[in-house]
Amino acid sequence: MTAASAAHSLTRDQARRMIVRAQLLDARRPGDVVEVAEQLGYIKIDPTATIAPCEHTMLWSRIGWSYEAGQLQKAVEIDRLLFELDGTFRPMSLLPLLLPAMRQHPRRESSRQWLEANAKFRRDVLARLRAEGPLTASEIPDTAAVARKDDGWYGPNQVPQMLEMLSRRGEVAVVRREGRHRVWDLAERVFPQDLPEYSLEEAERLLAERRLQAAGIAKQKGPCTPVGMAGEPATVEGSKWRFRVDPEALATLDDEDEGGRVAFLNPYDSLLFDRPRLEEVFEFRYVLEQFKPKSQRVYGYFAHPILLGDRFAGMLDAEVDRKREVLEVTAIHEFADFEPEEMEMVRAEIADLAEWLGVAVEEAR
Template sequence: MSCTSVERVTHRLTRDEARRIAVRAQLLDADRPGDVVEVAEQLGYVKIDPTATIAPCEHTVLWSRIGWSYEPGQLQKVVEVDRLLFEFDGAFRPMSVLPLMMPAMQQWPQRESSRQWLEANARFKADVLARLRAEGPLLASDIPDTAQVDRAPDGWSGKNQVPHMLDFLSRQGLVAIVGREGRHRRWDLAERVYPQDLPEIAPEEAERRLAERRLQAVGIAKHRSAWSRVGEAGEPAKVEGSSWTFRVDPEAIAALRRDDDGGRVAFLNPYDPMLVDRPRLSEVFGFDYVLEQFKPANERVYGYFAHPILMGDRFVGMLDAELDKKNGVVRVNAVHEFLPFDDEEHDIVRSEIAELGEWLGVPVAGLP
């Protein structure tokens, strides 16, 4: 359904309502989720990233939702023991989305250069699959590189072609990650990792349902957004003061009419899914977020890996902090306030920093 004309707009929202929808969809309101699986089911994925000034992304994303009761071992258990989540393409995903992803896996790759590389390395592919079948699960380093044709260096990986082949085979749904040893992935045949009774879903239906899941995760997104990829999911909406046409989750609209328990403070990892859609952050929240990780030190305003501070439904500042393992403290370098905090806001932020230290099991140094 096209929603380019004003007459077809189903919902008209204030900016406050749009922000509340987005915050609730990301489980950042006062009503905290109960466990890791609930978070993954709602968000659709939990990104994995090793940058750990405070803690790795996957753990800070979960802590910022669940709070003090979250422990890193809970994530490992639901992935490696319970098999309720699976790792794919740099994120932990709920097993419920796997049937929706399978049609695209079965058609991968679409890019001609990737097809040519796989065809040229047919023997190498067979070698990897045979090794996993006979000896798996294995680390990439346990598998010999028998590639006939190398991929061009990409600046991220070395000359060894095994990681490339494993990545390709995972995208085809032939191999899967069973767990990790530190930051190293352990691989096996997908048939020994994924459930074997998955429903078969037509590609068009799978993509439609994936778009609905993406909209569920963000609550509200620009129509045809390349960032949120919600397609035609949900219903058309306008937000006061914005020329955009949005798509909004009908269940999120219904939730606006329920009692509001208010907001809370959350420190968001720079790779948190709430921050992915930069244009929406600017349009709806008035927050022009720039990750300074890759900027020269003398050009940084807030810090190498500063965490945006969400208070209620507004971004109010940036937390520049790091886990100092040598001295066993969380070191707060700065709390940057976009507008000066009042006394209550100062207390709320200080309390959340103290809880961060308790979660990490170390005292806080430099608490403002």
């Protein structure tokens, strides 16, 4: 079907099922970390660990009990099948598609001016890494001629900002982490050097296809999931949106439905990123309460949405207490009363989560 052809007509159930499958949250679990990254396109890094950091909960919610944190570290630092960029782990197969745009960074005029004013500082950082790398930011002297205003994230030291800038330009890269601290080196010593070359236009087209692959179905003109004219046109019952659908996701609609499962999603999980699509297709308005005053929270500081099959059924408010070695379950919020077997599934998933974390379950009374 071409872009000019009649759009595929989908039910809301079909659209949800395609999204859940594309996000690897159906009953058929993926086998390993790289498979997840290749399908989703990225794994978000966030240190908030009421239960576990985002990168680990994203992988556990998909792979399940066999996932161990060391598997991610091995894929990034030893096998070099994933790489870190801009707060995410991404599959190395995406790097050639990202490089054409990276080479044009920065596009903001103020950032260009800062980089130009600090040309010597940039050369100093690259020379230090070339001679002594890999290094943490604290091991590199700050020789900036012009400082950026402290925005509360970086502090007065300009080295972290320069390293971020150079990483987005593809000149330096994170080689490993020591705790939460990044260790940097020249990109040429971290990334493969035999990557295919693409024009900016071709790379953007292929990136749109990869985004649609991860989405299953997405709004044709949506800022959260920019897919452009990738895939094929589609409509969803009850929605006035124009959608694009991944042909491979369409092909799975006739597959035998193996049933759904329960998944607890970290608030920064990729499925939750496109808030408008969540509301339009899943009829789920998600609000992260992390930055709300306690008195205004309904579900909890860092409550995890509960996906039950292909619908959002509630919120899990829980937190790990490492000193007491327990997973404290403050509340299981139900949007509508769970059926007994649904509650049994949710509690079984909580038990599995606690076992994965190596703690016991403790429910609030």
